[in-house]
Amino acid sequence: MKYDEKGNAVFFAVPFIMIMVAFTCTKDEGPDCHKRITVKNASEIPLYVVNELIYNWTSVPTYPDRYVLLDISDTVTRKQYLVPPLTIDSDVVSEPVEGVCYEQRIRESPGGACLKIYFIDARMVDSLNTLDKLIEHNKEICLGTRTFRTMDEMREANFTVTYQ
Structure with a gap:
């Protein structure tokens, strides 16, 4: 059997293109269809706003657990969750x-x-660290x-959550 470079290139290129198209063709x-959560912080304190999708729930946790707190325990990754005080424009959380x-x-x-969103005191997090x-x-x-x-609750909120 003769090695065909062009055939191999096509063999590998076609699946790669199909995978790229599959990952880029998503619903608008x-x-x-909400892909982002935005928060307006009307309070006078900085907040970390962290969300969690909870699957197969029998009861929904009231307070953030280890997995929710993991990212905000890191001083670098916690910045993506920060919503400064008196934020007028919505920030993508x-x-x-x-x-x-x-x-x-x-x-x-x-x-x-269900989707759970936690509003966490940024000053306390920064001091505990x-x-x-x-x-x-x-x-x-x-x-x-x-x-x-x-989904009705999500539509009513239109995924803009205001903390006061």
């Missing part, structure tokens, strides 16, 4: 994995899913939460 954001709409991820979850201390004080650092269990 709109009333039934999060974007779901692979650009899939939050509504689609909740709808397609076999055991049910380690994951172990954040876990120990998770009730004190969490100033409030917002839970979306259905």
Whole structure:
């Protein structure tokens, strides 16, 4: 059998192009498709706003757990969650994995899913500064939460959550 360089190039190029097209062709954001969460911080304190999709829930946690606090325990990654005080313009807080709409991820979850958003006191996080201390004080650092269990709740909020 003769080695065919052109045939091999086509063999590898076609699947690569198909994969690229599959990852770039996603539904546009709109009333039934939210890919970002924005927050307006009307308070006078800086906040870290972290969200979590909770799958197969029987009960939804009230306070952030280890996995939610992991990113904000790192001084570099926590900056992406910061919403400064008295922010007038909405800031993008999060974007779901692979650009899939939050509504689609909740709808397609076999055991049910909900979206939980935590409002965390940035000053306390910065002073505690380690994951172990954040876990120990998770009730004190969490100033409030917002839970979306259905797409109707998400539509009503239009994914703009204001903290006051």
